[in-house]
Amino acid sequence: MADGMLMPSYGGQMVETPEGVRVEFAVREGAIRTWVRDHGDKPIPASNVSGKATLLVGSKKVELPLQAEGETLVATGAISQADKVTAILSLTVNGKPVSARFTQAELVKPTTLAPQAEMGKLAFESVCAKCHSPSLRGTDNGPPLLHPYYAPGAGHGDDVILATIANGRKSHHWKFGDMPKPELKPGQEKDVLAYVRAMQAANGITAGGPVMMPGGHSGH
Ligand code: HEC
Numbered sequence: 001m002a003d004g005m006l007m008p009s010y011g012g013q014m015v016e017t018p019e020g021v022r023v024e025f026a027v028r029e030g031a032i033r034t035w036v037r038d039h040g041d042k043p044i045p046a047s048n049v050s051g052k053a054t055l056l057v058g059s060k061k062v063e064l065p066l067q068a069e070g071e072t073l074v075a076t077g078a079i080s081q082a083d084k085v086t087a088i089l090s091l092t093v094n095g096k097p098v099s100a101r102f103t104q105a106e107l108v109k110p111t112t113l114a115p116q117a118e119m120g121k122l123a124f125e126s127v128c129a130k131c132h133s134p135s136l137r138g139t140d141n142g143p144p145l146l147h148p149y150y151a152p153g154a155g156h157g158d159d160v161i162l163a164t165i166a167n168g169r170k171s172h173h174w175k176f177g178d179m180p181k182p183e184l185k186p187g188q189e190k191d192v193l194a195y196v197r198a199m200q201a202a203n204g205i206t207a208g209g210p211v212m213m214p215g216g217h218s219g220h
Contacts, residue, residue: 009175010035010072011143015100021093023100027081028139034066034073036093044093046073051091057083066091081135082107107135108202113195120195123188131179136199143174145196146203153207158193165189 006014010033012026020039025032032053036044046068055062057079064075066089079085084106091098113121125134131142138144150156166189168181184192200206 007041010140011138011147011174011176013102013104015102017098017100019093019096019098021091021098023089023091023098025087025089025100025102026138027079027083027085027087027104029081029133029135030079031074031076032064032079032087033140034089034091035071036073036091043071046071049073049091049093051089054088054090055079056086081133081137082109105203107137110198110202113198116191117194117198120188120191120193123184123192124195127182127184128192131176136196140176142176142179146200146205148205149173150196151200151205151207152197158197161193161196162189165192 006016006022008014008024010024010026012024012033012035014022014024016022016039021044022037022039022041024035024037026034032055034053036046036049038044049066049068051066051073053064053066053075055064055077060078062077062079064077066073066075083104085102085104087102087104089100089102091100124132131139132145133139133142136145138147148154150161152158164179165182165184169179171178
């Protein structure tokens with residue numbers, strides 16, 4: 001299976017291990033989340049999975065036991081979505097050992113923003129951040145916007161994003177549910193878009209970057 005067929009459900013990173021187990025991993029503020037699915041993409045109940053995460057956060061090593069919560073394995077600890085993180089998950093899935101490794105780059109916050117993006121930042125932080133996180137790396141209520149799906153020209157062009165900001169969005173990519181119509185003041189949509197695009201550019205989410213979406217332009 002090509003990597004491009006591995007679709008995360010909760011905005012995280014996905015790998016398929018040599019044992020055919022699909023592991024999704026996401027960093028939240030002060031926590032990590034993991035979901036495990038079989039080769040056919042069927043969720044493996046978290047109660048059939050146990051294990052721990054060994055994290056390198058900056059230069060500090062942190063070990064966190066994972067706890068089952070419904071479909072999700074969770075752990076809380078000293079970790080921020082802005083951190084550079086390397087994670088090694090050592091799991092037992094249906095009685096068999098499985099390990100998976102993930103990395104997250106340090107969040108880049110642009111030191112200067114154009115005036116429109118600066119306005120958009122304020123609106124984003126008061127209206128959007130509760131679901132998409134102040135880091136734009138997602139929460140338990142909404143996906144990351146620093147994601148190749150939402151790169152300029154990746155099927156979510158400015159028109160699509162402006163329409164979402166104006167009207168909300170029915171759930172279609174993820175398992176977060178619907179996005180309600182945000183409570184922005186009229187005219188703030190373009191400011192917010194400018195901020196989202198500035199954060200994406202600063203973090204390498206650019207047109208022509210890696211797009212892991214079926215139906216995207218064919219590479220090579
Ligand atoms: C109550 C939570 C919530 C709030 C507040 C919220 N969103 Fe969302 N947003 C979501 C969810 C959930 C989705 C995913 C829908 C799906 O499954 O594709 C989403 C999707 C998106 C998308 C992708 C849309 C697409 O076409 O796939 C963008 C862009 C976005 N949100 C931007 C924003 C911006 C900007 C704001 C603030 C003005 C905002 N959101 C406020 C929950 C929220």
